[in-house]
Amino acid sequence: MISAGIIGASGYTGGELLRLLDNHSRVEVVAATSRQYSGLPVSRVHPHLQDTDLKFEESMEKMDADIVFTATPHGASMKIVPDLLERGMRVVDLSGDYRFQNIRTYEEWYGIKHEKPLEAVYGLPEIHREEIASADLVANPGCFPTGAILACLPLVYEKLADTFIIDSKTGVSGAGVKPTPLTHYPECSDNVTAYNVTRHRHTPEIRQELSRFNPVRLSFTPHLVPVTRGILTTAHAFLNEDLRQDELREIFRGFYDGEPFVRVVDGMPVLSAVRGSNFCHIGCFEVDDNQRAVIVSAIDNLVKGASGQAIQNMNIMCGFSEVEGLDFPGMHP
Numbered sequence: 001m002i003s004a005g006i007i008g009a010s011g012y013t014g015g016e017l018l019r020l021l022d023n024h025s026r027v028e029v030v031a032a033t034s035r036q037y038s039g040l041p042v043s044r045v046h047p048h049l050q051d052t053d054l055k056f057e058e059s060m061e062k063m064d065a066d067i068v069f070t071a072t073p074h075g076a077s078m079k080i081v082p083d084l085l086e087r088g089m090r091v092v093d094l095s096g097d098y099r100f101q102n103i104r105t106y107e108e109w110y111g112i113k114h115e116k117p118l119e120a121v122y123g124l125p126e127i128h129r130e131e132i133a134s135a136d137l138v139a140n141p142g143c144f145p146t147g148a149i150l151a152c153l154p155l156v157y158e159k160l161a162d163t164f165i166i167d168s169k170t171g172v173s174g175a176g177v178k179p180t181p182l183t184h185y186p187e188c189s190d191n192v193t194a195y196n197v198t199r200h201r202h203t204p205e206i207r208q209e210l211s212r213f214n215p216v217r218l219s220f221t222p223h224l225v226p227v228t229r230g231i232l233t234t235a236h237a238f239l240n241e242d243l244r245q246d247e248l249r250e251i252f253r254g255f256y257d258g259e260p261f262v263r264v265v266d267g268m269p270v271l272s273a274v275r276g277s278n279f280c281h282i283g284c285f286e287v288d289d290n291q292r293a294v295i296v297s298a299i300d301n302l303v304k305g306a307s308g309q310a311i312q313n314m315n316i317m318c319g320f321s322e323v324e325g326l327d328f329p330g331m332h333p
């Protein structure tokens with residue numbers, strides 16, 4: 001049994017970590033922090049978590065755990081993570097603060113001066129499983145990059161395409177618990193909005209990871225759609241080989257063979273099939289007469305896009321079965 005702490009536990013990804021860890025046989029959550037709700041029972045903020053006796057702590061300054069999840073905004077994590085590491089705790093950070101190899105890229109796209117760059121492993125197990133196992137600091141990927149990278153990776157790895165148009169639709173929980181003008185109910189319900197169409201901060205993150213295998217050019221456009229959870233990504237790639245749909249599907253099947261949380265599906269991926277689960281479904285594979293291939297991926301932004309992937313990373317770091325606590329399907333319909 002190991003002990004875990006969650007910083008930022010009053011937020012959406014913090015709540016999702018609590019929900020998923022409640023079902024994990026090797027982990028006990030010993031601390032869940034919230035500055036706003038310090039002293040209150042966790043169930044007061046997360047009404048679905050009625051069977052925990054945990055109360056929110058103000059911080060983890062005087063508490064220890066084997067592993068800590070920092071479910072805090074970018075800019076906040078960099079003020080918290082170094083102290084945890086110095087005190088000997090291993091950390092999975094859910095923010096963007098440690099995802100970039102080049103700190104100037106982070107500063108340019110996030111508009112924040114990084115106070116404390118540290119060595120970290122990018123926590124996408126499908127690329128970095130071995131380094132994750134021995135890491136003290138894992139930078140959990142962004143939600144859009146998880147779905148987008150998994151949709152494009154086999155084509156980059158096999159050098160079948162190098163230019164990608166990535167169009168993603170996200171549920172509103174991706175924006176966190178605090179409402180904004182874009183996510184206020186009358187603005188986002190019964191509505192669809194494209195945003196940050198050329199300047200979304202996940203663009204360089206997707207590029208960084210795909211370019212590890214072969215340089216890529218890409219355009220990434222996010223849209224907000226009126227669902228609570230899920231990201232559906234449609235990636236378009238112009239192939240440099242004439243491949244049929246069934247051949248492309250087999251390339252993806254071979255590439256992801258043995259991956260516990262990636263499923264190459266026969267039909268079209270849908271959000272409801274992955275909702276609440278740590279699975280990424282990938283499908284479509286249609287190719288038109290311009291050799292444009294269309295790959296569609298679906299994830300739950302709060303699970304494979306955040307807290308589920310963070311637990312998958314913890315499982316790898318601790319030598320547990322990678323699927324422990326995560327081995328259940330989505331909630332269709």
Ligand SMILES: NC(=O)C1=CN([C@@H]2O[C@H](COP(=O)(O)OP(=O)(O)OC[C@H]3O[C@@H](n4cnc5c(N)ncnc54)[C@H](OP(=O)(O)O)[C@@H]3O)[C@@H](O)[C@H]2O)C=CC1
Pocket residue numbers: 007008009010011012013014033034035036037070071072073074076094095096141142143173174175176177178301302305306
């Ligand atoms: N939502 C999603 O789908 C995804 C989110 N992420 C990333 O995960 C992180 C958390 O996201 P999410 O849960 O959605 O965010 P939320 O805004 O829902 O929750 C973040 C929580 O962090 C706490 N917090 C805020 N600032 C600080 C601070 N300076 N020090 C300590 N605690 C702080 C707040 O709690 P309190 O005020 O009570 O202390 C807040 O509830 C972010 O970096 C986000 O970008 C990554 C992938 C997907």
Ligand SMILES: CC(=O)N[C@@H](CCC(=O)OP(=O)(O)O)C(=O)O
Pocket residue numbers: 074094095096141142143144170171172173174175176222224
């Ligand atoms: C709907 C919505 O606003 N989504 C967020 C993505 C949140 C996320 O996963 O990103 P980081 O962890 O990199 O912050 C956005 O577009 O900024």
